[in-house]
Amino acid sequence: MLALLLAAACSGDCRAQRQFEAMERRLLARPVQLEVHSHAEGAVQADATTEVFIGPAVRLRARGTWLGQPFAKDLDQPATPALRDAVLIGLTRMDLLHNVVNLAQGNPPDHAQGGVRESLQAVKFRRAKGGVSYVLDVDGRETGETTLFIDRKTRLPQSRHLTLHFPGGDMRVSESYRFPKKK
Secondary structure: OHHHHHHHHOOEOHHHHHHHHHHHHHHHOOOEEEEEEEEEEEOOOEEEEEEEEEOOEEEEEEEEEEOOEEEEEEEEEEOOHHHHHHHHHHHHHOOOHHHHHHHHOOOOOOOOOOOHHHHEEEEEEEEEOOEEEEEEEEOOEEEEEEEEEEOOOOOOEEEEEEEEEEOOEEEEEEEEEEOOOOO
16 A cells, blocks of 8 residues: 555656655755856757855856846845745756846746745656656646756766757756865
8 A cells, every 4th residue: 555655656757756856855955055057059048157055045146148148147145945945946856047047137036935846846757877857847837858967976966958848949958067075
């Protein structure tokens, strides 16, 4: 009976889903510092490098181009649970670029007031060499596919490839995540 309940809680490959969930919990459980390189092509073009610091405050320092226009934007706000989730859940389930583009346009991260855990869902998990693949569900609609590579030693995200489907065509996003080495 317990096996049936556990199987029902999985969306696709249970082992891949558990690996993803463990990575997400690990990232959410502590202060975070990392550098993210984002690149998008297809329906939307963007390139950005973002320094991310999340502890008592949420600090993003983003530099790059959005639709061919350069931008440099910073966010520095107290780390409310909702804002912390908006950035970190957004990063783990979709990408950081979405919230960087919001900043470039003068907007806060999506779901900075709450609701990101319900809005962004990773579903239909599959194993992938070096990580997991899944379908991205946004507000109940499957909007893209992603492969997230997870570092074997740290169990933190290493890089991702994401394809988002828009009415005007697909956007392909690649991101790499660099966490400082522990001394």
